[in-house]
Amino acid sequence: MRISELSRSSGVPTATIKYYLREGLLPAGRRTSATQAQYDEKHLDRLRLIRALLGPGRLSIAEIGDVLAVVDDPPESPLDLLGRASHILGRTAVDQDETPRSERSEENARDRPGRAEADALVERLGWTINDDTPAMEDLAAALTAIDQAQLTLIPAGVEGYAEELHKLAVAELDTVPLDSPQSAVRQAVLGTILIEPLLLALRRLALEDAATRRLL
Amino acid sequence: MRISELSRSSGVPTATIKYYLREGLLPAGRRTSATQAQYDEKHLDRLRLIRALLGPGRLSIAEIGDVLAVVDDPPESPLDLLGRASHILGRTAVDQDETPRSERSEENARDRPGRAEADALVERLGWTINDDTPAMEDLAAALTAIDQAQLTLIPAGVEGYAEELHKLAVAELDTVPLDSPQSAVRQAVLGTILIEPLLLALRRLALEDAATRRLL
Numbered sequence: 001m002r003i004s005e006l007s008r009s010s011g012v013p014t015a016t017i018k019y020y021l022r023e024g025l026l027p028a029g030r031r032t033s034a035t036q037a038q039y040d041e042k043h044l045d046r047l048r049l050i051r052a053l054l055g056p057g058r059l060s061i062a063e064i065g066d067v068l069a070v071v072d073d074p075p076e077s078p079l080d081l082l083g084r085a086s087h088i089l090g091r092t093a094v095d096q097d098e099t100p101r102s103e104r105s106e107e108n109a110r111d112r113p114g115r116a117e118a119d120a121l122v123e124r125l126g127w128t129i130n131d132d133t134p135a136m137e138d139l140a141a142a143l144t145a146i147d148q149a150q151l152t153l154i155p156a157g158v159e160g161y162a163e164e165l166h167k168l169a170v171a172e173l174d175t176v177p178l179d180s181p182q183s184a185v186r187q188a189v190l191g192t193i194l195i196e197p198l199l200l201a202l203r204r205l206a207l208e209d210a211a212t213r214r215l216l
Numbered sequence: 217m218r219i220s221e222l223s224r225s226s227g228v229p230t231a232t233i234k235y236y237l238r239e240g241l242l243p244a245g246r247r248t249s250a251t252q253a254q255y256d257e258k259h260l261d262r263l264r265l266i267r268a269l270l271g272p273g274r275l276s277i278a279e280i281g282d283v284l285a286v287v288d289d290p291p292e293s294p295l296d297l298l299g300r301a302s303h304i305l306g307r308t309a310v311d312q313d314e315t316p317r318s319e320r321s322e323e324n325a326r327d328r329p330g331r332a333e334a335d336a337l338v339e340r341l342g343w344t345i346n347d348d349t350p351a352m353e354d355l356a357a358a359l360t361a362i363d364q365a366q367l368t369l370i371p372a373g374v375e376g377y378a379e380e381l382h383k384l385a386v387a388e389l390d391t392v393p394l395d396s397p398q399s400a401v402r403q404a405v406l407g408t409i410l411i412e413p414l415l416l417a418l419r420r421l422a423l424e425d426a427a428t429r430r431l432l
Contacts, residue, residue, distance in 0.1 A: 052361035127425035135420035142414040145268035149406050154387040161411075162418050164380050169422035171370040173430050190365050192423060195377075196416055198358040202378050203415070204351035206385035207408060209343035214389050 003029070006039045010047040017047070023061055025050055025068060053193060067193070071186050114140035114147070125162055219245070222255045226263040233263070239277055241266055241284060269409060283409070287402050330356035330363070341378055 007014045020026040026046055029037030046068075053059045053067060118140040122129050129136060146153070154160050172195070176187045223230045236242040242262055245253030262284075269275045269283060334356040338345050345352060362369070370376050388411070392403045 048364040052365045055357055055361055122421065125425075127421060128428045129421055129424055133421065133424060135417045135424070138413060138417035139421065141271055142410070142417050145271055146410050146414065148264040149268045149410055151406050151410055152391045152403060154384065154391060156387065158414065158418075160387070161384065161415060162422065164384060165415065165419045166422040166426065168370065168377065168380060169419065169426040170430075171372065171376070172423065173426045175368045175370060187368060188427075190367050192420065194358070194362050194365055194367055196419070197354060198362065198374065199377060199381065199415065199419070200412055201351045201354035201358050202374075203381045203385065203412070204408065205338065205343060205345055205349065205355065206378065206382040207388065208345055208349060208351070209341075210382065210385040210389045211404075212344045214386075 001039050002036065003039065006043055006047070009044055010051075012047055012051065020047070020050060023065065025061070025064060049190075052190075059193065067189055070189060112137065112140055114142075114144035117143045117147075121158060121162070125159065125166075127166075217255050218252065219255065222259055222263070225260055226267075228263055228267065236263070236266060239281065241277070241280060265406075268406075275409065283405055286405060328353065328356055330358075330360035333359045333363075337374060337378070341375065341382075343382075 001009070003014055003017060006012075007017055010017075017026065021028060026043060029039040029043065031037050049068075050064060053064045054061075059067065115136070118136055121139070121143070122136070143158070156163075172191055175191070217225070219230055219233060222228075223233055226233075233242065237244060242259060245255040245259065247253050265284075266280060269280045270277075275283065331352070334352055337355070337359070338352070359374070372379075388407055391407070
């Protein structure tokens with residue numbers, strides 16, 4: 001199909017498609033003349049994926065490039081799959097010192113407020129986590145914020161949340177096909193990114209329903 | 217204490233404190249001369265709260281202003297508490313049409329991709345949700361993205377996530393004190409904002425641990 005049809009089928013404006021082509025997010029079409037190229041179903045699928053990552057996934061164009069690079073050229077073994085996903089997706093937590101994560105030394109990372117509490121929590125849970133997993137910094141920042149705001153937690157505490165999420169994580173991991181690295185990476189990376197907005201939306205709605213039941 | 221001590225105790229630079237004062241996030245200190253003012257524990261608490269909302273909560277300065285306004289001047293009845301919180305916190309989901317949420321008509325909102333699926337899901341769950349709750353749009357966008365990316369869900373499906381989150385929501389609501397609107401709003405709003413980064417960090421870590429267990 002031509003770019004105009006690709007635009008119609010995907011609902012993505014032609015100018016935006018050209019931008020994705022320039023940024024290398026979308027592979028070039030098959031040239032049919034100096035000014036025209038043909039696109040196929042693969043381009044349409046890729047466009048849908050980009051829009052999914054850009055929309056609810058809230059990734060930047062650069063982050064989407066990183067994700068697509070892993071999806072297109074997955075590590076040979078699925079072993080460090082989630083590790084790769086976790087690193088690509090590690091968002092920068094703004095905390096007291098306001099130093100971007102990339103400018104901090106590893107030593108600093110372990111002295112950051114909340115880091116000792118985060119390490120102790122993971123130890124209590126018996127989880128196997130890499131020391132330099134970005135989510136450890138996010139956990140430290142989240143624990144610090146909860147502490148600073150003097151928020152009362154549920155009786156089961158942070159462990160209560162952790163155990164529920166671990167159950168869901170095991171079920172999610174079972175959906176990752178291990179026979180093909182390509183589809184394993186795709187499912188793992190997309191699962192990490194696309195389930196997050198779902199969880200947040202469902203949580204807000206669950207709170208609204210629970211509040212209505214309690215207060216009425 | 218003077219602004220320099222407030223800065224030292226909170227770890228927030230003086231220039232940043234002055235910015236929060238100008239923006240009205242922090243109430244003015246008690247003037248002791250033309251150029252000096254005294255601050256107390258309340259200012260320190262408020263500063264910690266602002267930092268918690270700005271950091272892991274990832275709210276903008278304007279959003280923090282809205283949250284603090286509700287915390288300082290809560291609605292008379294705690295009835296629509298969560299509704300207020302949910303509206304303040306409704307983040308704009310970028311979706312196919314790229315129209316900011318504020319510029320869309322209500323009619324459009326219900327024709328958006330995924331909205332029918334979101335309505336059907338809430339109906340199946342038996343949840344009581346306001347039609348104009350922003351999280352319904354987020355849910356619609358999340359369902360659309362999962363569908364577009366052809367992501368395989370856990371066997372329990374979206375309902376599986378919804379039921380776990382509802383259990384946690386009921387436990388969370390039990391931590392909200394209903395005797396004082398002020399503390400009820402504070403706990404409800406902060407709980408909504410500050411638990412989200414905790415959940416996301418714990419989920420990534422749970423996935424890493426579950427992956428390690430499964431793959432090794």
